Amino acid sequence: MTFNEIREAISNQFSGSVVQNDELANGQIEINSEHWLEVATFLKTDPKLSFDQLECITGVDTxxxxxxxxxxxxxxxxxxxxxxxxINHDRNDPKVSSIEQIWRIGDWFERETYDMFGIVYEGHRDLRRILCPDDWEGWPLRKDYETQESFHGILVPKIKEEEGWE
Structure with a gap:
């Protein structure tokens, strides 16, 4: 199937699920978050689509x-x-349905994205930090993240804009 046929298949199956966004690159489709679980299931199970491999989930802070x-x-x-x-998320309450039960590898990807961006994957069976300690404060890859001064008594180095690490 071509990209346009894939996009059309989603639109035909789930009215209102595809968001019109002219700024997206070819090969990208924006989906309303409330439709995501059903769309994901369709993408994997429809014989004409058969998206059997989830290669990556990543977070982006716009x-x-x-x-x-x-x-x-x-x-x-x-x-x-x-x-x-x-999928776009409200930055003050970022959440979307988990797809770990559709693509098992989603377990690790969702945990990493949660840990770095604070995006909550609802229905995930074990959503907890995977890279940072459990008691780490904040979401390190968000643009509004402010580095802690210390963690359990250890100074956390900060980046100086012009000079690099302290």
Whole structure:
């Protein structure tokens, strides 16, 4: 299937699920978060789509007061097509349905994105930090993140804008 056929298949199956966004690159589709779990199931199980491989989930902070995003890179081994799904989140309450029960590898990807951006994957069976200590404060890859001065009595180095690390 071509990218446009993939986009059309989603639109036809789930009215109102695809967000019109002319700023997206070819191969990217923005989906309303309330439709995501059903769309994800469709992408994997529909024989014409058969996106059997979740290659990556990553978070994006669009900056300022813009949304946080989850990006899902999907690949069909059978049909040899790819797509990138984008979900926008309110930066003050970022959450979306977990897809770990659809693609098992999503478990690790969702935990990492949660740990770095604070995006909550609702329904995830074990959503907890995976890289930072459990009691770490904040979300290190968010643009509004402010580094702690210390962690358990150990000074945390800060980056000086012009000179690099302290």
């Amino acid at each position: 900056g300022d007061d813009g949304p946080l995003q989850s990006h899902y890179n999907l690949h069909s081994m059978e049909h040899r097509h790819k797509v990138e799904i984008i």
